[in-house]
Amino acid sequence: MSPVPSITEAVRQRVSDALAAALPEAAGADPLLRRSDRADLQANGMLALAKRLKGNPRELAGRVVGEVATEGLIADVEVSGPGFLNITVSDEAIVRTLAARAADERLGVPVAERPGTVVIDYSQPNVAKEMHVGHLRSTVIGDALTRILEFRGEKVIRRNHVGDWGTQFGMLTQYLIEHPHELDHQEGEESGGAAMSRLNRLYRDSRALFDSDPEFKERARRRVVELQAGGAETLALWQRIVDESKIYFNAIYARLDVLLTDDDLVGESAYNDDLEALSRELEESGVAVRSDGALCVFFDDIKGPDDRPVPLIVRKADGGFGYAATDLAAIRNRVGALHADTLLYVVDARQALHFRMVFETARRAGWLPDGVAHHLPFGTVLGKDGKPFKTRSGETVRLMDLLDEAVERAAEVVASKAPDLSPAEVAERATEVGIGAVKYADLSTSRSRDYVFDLDRMVSLNGDTSVYLQYAFARIQSILRRGAERGAPAAAAHPELSLAPAERALGLQLDAFGETVDAAAESYEPHKLAAYLYGLASQFTTFYDQCPVLAAPEPAIVANRLFLCELTARTLREGMGLLGIHTPERL
Numbered sequence: 001m002s003p004v005p006s007i008t009e010a011v012r013q014r015v016s017d018a019l020a021a022a023l024p025e026a027a028g029a030d031p032l033l034r035r036s037d038r039a040d041l042q043a044n045g046m047l048a049l050a051k052r053l054k055g056n057p058r059e060l061a062g063r064v065v066g067e068v069a070t071e072g073l074i075a076d077v078e079v080s081g082p083g084f085l086n087i088t089v090s091d092e093a094i095v096r097t098l099a100a101r102a103a104d105e106r107l108g109v110p111v112a113e114r115p116g117t118v119v120i121d122y123s124q125p126n127v128a129k130e131m132h133v134g135h136l137r138s139t140v141i142g143d144a145l146t147r148i149l150e151f152r153g154e155k156v157i158r159r160n161h162v163g164d165w166g167t168q169f170g171m172l173t174q175y176l177i178e179h180p181h182e183l184d185h186q187e188g189e190e191s192g193g194a195a196m197s198r199l200n201r202l203y204r205d206s207r208a209l210f211d212s213d214p215e216f217k218e219r220a221r222r223r224v225v226e227l228q229a230g231g232a233e234t235l236a237l238w239q240r241i242v243d244e245s246k247i248y249f250n251a252i253y254a255r256l257d258v259l260l261t262d263d264d265l266v267g268e269s270a271y272n273d274d275l276e277a278l279s280r281e282l283e284e285s286g287v288a289v290r291s292d293g294a295l296c297v298f299f300d301d302i303k304g305p306d307d308r309p310v311p312l313i314v315r316k317a318d319g320g321f322g323y324a325a326t327d328l329a330a331i332r333n334r335v336g337a338l339h340a341d342t343l344l345y346v347v348d349a350r351q352a353l354h355f356r357m358v359f360e361t362a363r364r365a366g367w368l369p370d371g372v373a374h375h376l377p378f379g380t381v382l383g384k385d386g387k388p389f390k391t392r393s394g395e396t397v398r399l400m401d402l403l404d405e406a407v408e409r410a411a412e413v414v415a416s417k418a419p420d421l422s423p424a425e426v427a428e429r430a431t432e433v434g435i436g437a438v439k440y441a442d443l444s445t446s447r448s449r450d451y452v453f454d455l456d457r458m459v460s461l462n463g464d465t466s467v468y469l470q471y472a473f474a475r476i477q478s479i480l481r482r483g484a485e486r487g488a489p490a491a492a493a494h495p496e497l498s499l500a501p502a503e504r505a506l507g508l509q510l511d512a513f514g515e516t517v518d519a520a521a522e523s524y525e526p527h528k529l530a531a532y533l534y535g536l537a538s539q540f541t542t543f544y545d546q547c548p549v550l551a552a553p554e555p556a557i558v559a560n561r562l563f564l565c566e567l568t569a570r571t572l573r574e575g576m577g578l579l580g581i582h583t584p585e586r587l
């Protein structure tokens, strides 16, 4: 493993050294380099510097140009506009840098300087309930972040904080006691869908009884107390409901092809035994106070609509613990026992206030150092009508149906593009394309924004879709196969060649992979990686239109272009893999 500094980084270093030589006061200043369409890179840091030092920016830029060491890297550097530097990188430097990337199995991408332990809380569906599109977002984003952070060398601990605790389990377990056959399996009904139907039936029937029969309601209430106290019979029934839900969750996870396993499932119930001591501690330290019988934490800056303070309720007046208490216990466990130095919560933006209050409470209690916990809020999935995504009759859409439909649509696209495929091949690729499309639509939108769930757009071959990226990859594979068939020269970097504009553009984009992974990891934003990959596929398309590969005029050019093709394919595969999306060899 040998990390390769990017061309931008190398140029930044050269310009920064030149700045320090031209103007010792400017040592360490950032030359503010960015990609530009005038030259390869533009540095505009001279403007702010000249202003600060009360000099003339063009004159300063001129002095810097005189100091820039160009050998082996820069073909041209000149002053432009009010005092920018326009920098053109040499063709040779581009090809040599790419050759170094190609020689490394990580494409020259370094691991984090100080990798730490990250606990990431995501997916988090609720037991005995259907998963909805919000859980889909959390699952897909959390999965991509896990892969990206692991690639950077972080230790990532996944926590699927499922909703498996609370008053409704009194109702459900009581109903099971009174109707013991409710969850019995029919022969051959082991699928996730069958499990969910059984749970839906249990939920519906017990809810109906709960709402109509006050005596059942009272028995259900006593059953919660029994459950929280750890009564063996109640716990066993509760476990059956959890297990049934796991069949369903795992069916969804398998369909989505995400990393979550049973070992990552540590739900709200896991913290039950800590809650008593935790609330005592909060009360004794004065972080929480009694208010109308409930144990509450108050905040100066958090007020409701009527200007009354909104408290975080740790323990309800009836003695029951809720959602906030388990989150506090989870923080204590993750920081204290798991030694996390970063806590991530991939949860709907509508829970922002909850996390603000929970983090502040944990901080006051001394359980959470500053800057460790981050709520990564995400926006709402909308229907084509711009309203939260629902079925036509206004019900929540069943996730499994949605995924099945995406795969069906993808099958149409695959079959139309490749009519010679067997039905089995179509089915396999349709899954990779359809599931990829759903993931990519989510991951290519900036996390905090809402997006419209539109399958037609998601599986489209044109535009910013995973199918477009998968096609670019498959097309490269077909070029490589044809090259081999025709006995073309083997792919090899040729730094002595001069490059066409489209080759340069593709080369510089390829070189930016590591910086992009870094940026996505630093801000926990997979969409930066998605945007990069789309840019890469687009640059490749332009390159392929403008630069014949196998029909290039000289063997060295063929070899060099095949080398660019191969590196593009590897970068697409690696990058898509970090988003949790497959790149089939053929489409």
Ligand code: ARG
Binding pocket: 121, 124, 125, 126, 161, 162, 163, 327, 345, 347
């Ligand atoms: N189960 C919750 C829901 O469906 C989300 C849980 C988020 N995670 C957490 N640590 N509170 O809304």
